[in-house]
Amino acid sequence: MKAFGKILGIFVLGLLLILVALGFALTHLFDPNDYKDEIRKLARDRAHVELTLNGDIGWSLFPWLGLELHDASVATLQNPSTPFADLQLLGLSVRVLPLLRKEVQMSDVRVDGLNLKLARDASGHGNWQDIGTPLADGQQPTTPPTAGNDGPQTPPARSERPMKLDIDSLTVNNATVTYSDAQSGRNFTAESIQLSTGAVRESSDIPVKLTAFLGTNQPQMRARTELAGQLRFDRVLKRYQFEDMRLSGEVSGEPLQGKTMTFSTQGQLLADLAANVADWSNLKLSANQLRALGELHLRNLDSDPQLAGALSIAQFDLRAFLDGIAQPLPATADPTALAQVELVARLQGSKNALALEDLTAKVDGSTFNGRLAVDDIARQAVRLQLKADRFNADRYLPPQSKDAEGQAAARKAEVQGTEQAAVASAGTTPLPNAPSKEAWSDDRLFPVERLRALDLNADLAFGQLTLKNVAIDNAALRVQSQAGLASLQTLSGEIANGRFETHGSLDVRGDTPQLALQAQVQRVPVELILKAQNPEPPLRGGLNLTGEVTASGNSQKALVETLNGNARFNLDNGVLVNANLEQQLCQGIAALNQKSLTSEPRGKDTAFRQLGGTLTLRDGVANNPDLKASIRGLLVNGKGAIDLRVLGLDYTLGVVVEGDKGDMPDPACQVNDRFANVEVPIRCRGPLELGAKACRLDRDGLASVGAQLLRNRVEDKIDDKLGDKVSPQIKDALKGLLKR
Known part of the structure; x- marks a missing residue:
């Protein structure tokens, strides 16, 4: 037995030596650069892409199947002269023996200088739709794809166990992704992308750090972003988690008019595609001086997504916040108005609607409770149901212009x-x-242009409303506005011991x-x-x-x-x-x-x-x-x-x-x-x-009164002197003479 074991050991050792020697011979005597044309043909025939290898190919065979590509690019067969992706370096190594068990065990994967170009042409066709798509019979390169062949062909579903991934790390340096749309003229870019991860293994926490500069041309904006957290995924369960996620950065561009907004957000992200749900819990958000907490829950991801959640915004200066992002509020009679704003509400939404339910908002000492919703985002259909304890509307009215102030001063004088x-x-x-x-x-x-576009249904109530320095108790306002016609269903309230109620309409559909x-x-x-x-x-x-x-x-x-x-x-x-x-x-x-x-x-x-x-x-x-x-x-x-x-x-x-x-x-x-x-x-x-x-x-009128009194006095004298001595007809005749 000992001799057999010794012989077996010598045999295995010899076999390993032969394999090592074979690997050494293959890697040193076999140069893959001599087979670039065959590799390009294999890419055309099997992957249906145009692969260009301008640099050298480096490789190793055992125990790692190693590969390094330098200066390579990939294009579709339909447009081979315009690569949609190129890179300076791709380096990876795979253990050979685990491949036999359908397990991918890699060492560090490194990608340098990746440049991915996505484009949609004037007809709305995207260049990525042709990736992996073979040429049709008789079709020549650069010819647009025929109908029915717009996207990559999905391989048939397989019932085999998915390949297991095990990568020591992934590093992407100085990558760029661009997207251009010829129809809209819009461009999006992600530049200087730096990605680094820890060990990539299924059902394990994967440390991830990503930085990039994002930009767009309509409007011109640029953002610096940094993302970090722990990624965890299970492809069988279709469950993906991003724990301790932290996204931060700053934004600048045309809408901000030279100003910068810093932002950060964090929380726990979960997407369960098998259950068609997604959650963002422990949400924390900041943008300049704004601070918010909350949670978001999405359901029915595969059909009609529904949003639920909660949001709490700490007290902040709304006027200063909007001024800091170059979106200033219109001037108000009180320049300190909207300096104290806070909000708590439940969130509900769908693809085209969003509502703040059970809303409690505090504005400059006034508390509002109720509901604020956009029933149709496309139509900007706003719905308000709010009740306030007290509100001084005078603070928020527009201030008088200089001309109006001068006019008021002249009249006062x-x-x-x-x-x-x-x-x-x-x-x-x-x-x-x-x-x-x-x-x-x-x-x-009246802001006529805004009113014409407004779709509003508002029901407001105030414990006390101050308007034009008049305190109105139990004030109520119900108004509907659509397509430039506003209907004042009621405006009512109590002033001291009195009450008023008003109805009416405002029509801004015409010029006046x-x-x-x-x-x-x-x-x-x-x-x-x-x-x-x-x-x-x-x-x-x-x-x-x-x-x-x-x-x-x-x-x-x-x-x-x-x-x-x-x-x-x-x-x-x-x-x-x-x-x-x-x-x-x-x-x-x-x-x-x-x-x-x-x-x-x-x-x-x-x-x-x-x-x-x-x-x-x-x-x-x-x-x-x-x-x-x-x-x-x-x-x-x-x-x-x-x-x-x-x-x-x-x-x-x-x-x-x-x-x-x-x-x-x-x-x-x-x-x-x-x-x-x-x-x-x-x-x-x-x-x-x-x-x-x-x-x-009235002196002139008083003279007539005096004459009348004199006549009355003479008539009284006539009555006193004549008495019953003369007939009534004679006395009336004498009085008639006085009236002439």
Whole structure:
């Protein structure tokens, strides 16, 4: 047995020596460079590609089947003169014996200077579609492929166990991948690609590090990227994992206008192709100062992919973030608006839709809850269902332009000058002039182009909404907009103890925006509304109003100048602030008494129980033919107009002393029976902001009243003197003579 074992050992040793000697002879006596033509022919016949070997081929046989290719390129048979890939060096070694067990055991694999060129021609055909495709019968090189032969032929499925991979490492140096599309003119590049891995073995963690410079020409952008993590795959289970993935870099280019955005993201990636699912858990994302956490889950990868997940964005300065990527927000009245923004939401989506469900967003101290969705990304169909605790909309409105500021300052100066003269004179000076300065801005109001493309369905609610310095409680806004037609289904809310509700539409489909509104107001404090134009409103009281108006234009000025419609209003328990109505009445009665006032005018307010009438609006002018006001002991009738274009009023009032004949503030204006039911004329003209301070006694009208009172007094004397001594017909004749 010992002799047999010794003989067997000598035989095996001899066999190994023969194999080594054969390998040495093959590798040293056999030069593969002498067979380049045969290798190229083999590539054409079997792989159906055009292989060009410009450099030397180096190789080893045993125990490693080693190969080194220098300066090689590959092209399709259809276009052999234009390689889609070339490289400077490919080096690899494979153990020979494991190949017999269908196991690939490699040492380090190295690729230097790979240049992969992918291109789609003007007809939409990609050069990669011809890889591995043989020429059709009679087809000549450079001839476009025939129909039905656009892509590589897939080999028939095999039931054998897949080949097992075992590679010590993979290194790619200075690789480049380019893609060009002749149809769109777009180009994409990945340059200076550096890839290094650890041992590549199935079902084992594979350390991976990849760096590259990415670029595109439409728009021109460039990005530096670095990717690292642990790759794990199982081809039988079709399961791929990328654990501890970290992707970072920076982006610059035309959209950023010279600025740079740094970014990083990390997490755990999983793709299970057998179950058609993919997950990204422990997601962390940063872009400049933005920081986000979340997770993403994809289902139905093979049919209709569905997205689910969660997203949390920490508080950040949205204005500064967008400015840092050269996408600044429009200017706002408050330059610090949107400096504090944070968000938490669930994600749901599909191929053409994305929704933020159970959304909680905090914006500058306001909290919003609800849903934000794009139901159709292609159509930009936006859907909003949000409820906020409080929100100050004034902070986010566009600021006034320089022209509008100058216009407002000029009007303010005009009004202040008129007001000072009216107060100083206590209403004894001539009537103020009608205002001439424009009261409304000519700044562009509606973003017409955006509205025409907008597909919006919004349902918003606010615990408290501040708009034009007016606090609106329980505000609600529902609006739909599509193809340039916006329908205001409701805009409602509560102001103090009152309430309002508005419906309407905005049509921007034509050249000029068309606005239509219907409003109903109940017991809303009118002074809060007037504060939008005057911080010290001249009128207080509960406003009740119903009306409908139309207007056209794209500025405040244009809308007011085209304002048309009808309205009915009523003001309950109102007050004319710093009103001189009582003083005007006293002056009129003193004149009729032929006396002079001896007391100083009193500057207290004038209260009234009710004020109302109807308005007819034509081209920005509101005509009011039936004004009526009820003051204790007095009745005021009036008619006139309010020119909304310049916020000016022009009214004729008649003040009638009814039943209250109590003491007046001055002896010269004591009221007796003969003044009962006499209408004292008052004229009001000037800026609307002046209120009753724009009113003066109508001297011309007062002369007619005096004549009437004189006639009444003579008639009373006739009745007293003649009594029953003469017939009624004679007394009537005498009174008739007084009227001539």
